[in-house]
Amino acid sequence: MRIFVVGATGVLGRHTLPRLVERGHSVVAVARHPEDVARLRRLGFDAHRSDILDAESLREPLRGCEVALHLATAIPRRPGMGWDLNDRIRREGTRNLLAAAQEQGVRRYVQQSITLLYGDGGDQLVSEEHSLAPYPRIASAFEMEEMVRASSLEWVMLRGGSFYGPGTGREDVWYRQAEEETLVMPGDGSALLSLIRVEDMARAVVLAAEAAPAGAIYNVVDDVPVSYRELYNYVAAWKMLPEPPAGGPPATSLGCSNAAIRRALGWEPAWPSYRSGLAQ
């Protein structure tokens, strides 16, 4: 299939693109910066300069594509960078992409989303039927999902857990903080977290693009939600460092189930838990 990808230069995009090619698809990758377009072309992709906030720039690359993947985001990564751009990508960007995809005759649309939309799940295993409780910072993700639901495209939404693994930088921060003795458990450390290796997330995106039924929503998380206490102790153990202390600002407890995507698409994580995922 000919598959359009926005967010091609992001960590999920970088792991998804080669897997699409390995499955025999042709990829149309869009990027904002000329140097990224040049790199994507050298890597063999049909790359175009485009911005999801510029509706016109999406039209030409979408022409002839059967599937569109929205993997774009702008989570603030530097101090002082606010959430406005991320909100705009989720609201205006999603609206632009849905409209352009429809206009260009795209059939299937895959929206990357976030499990954080469930809010606090306590010690339950949260499935896709769980009600959503978006707090203000992620209200735009809730609206993004609403827009996708209202679309007449064959849409699919993937709610990802917290990415870790190559290129995410996530575990690098944990290890560095453990070494600097600044890694602190939120609250008493009992809150749960659902992780996903970014390569497993990318495999789920590919399967969704190929085979997910229209209107499906799947959590994409590993098999075992982990408490911050267990996770941070494991990180510290690898480095033979003291157990990180408790008492940091409390975190939402959210452990999610991946039963639906396992059942529907035959997806299973190559890294079922942080244990193999963080092995050094």
Ligand SMILES: NC(=O)c1ccc[n+]([C@@H]2O[C@H](COP(=O)([O-])OP(=O)(O)OC[C@H]3O[C@@H](n4cnc5c(N)ncnc54)[C@H](OP(=O)(O)O)[C@@H]3O)[C@@H](O)[C@H]2O)c1
């Ligand atoms: N990271 C996580 O733990 C996590 C967890 C669950 C779900 N997700 C979701 O997974 C998706 C991908 O996340 P990620 O971690 O791969 O993000 P990322 O590494 O920050 O990449 C974001 C991508 O979006 C692109 N982008 C930003 N602004 C754009 C614009 N105006 N027009 C077009 N493209 C634009 C970026 O391009 P530039 O290179 O030009 O900036 C980059 O390719 C997002 O939907 C995110 O919400 C992430």
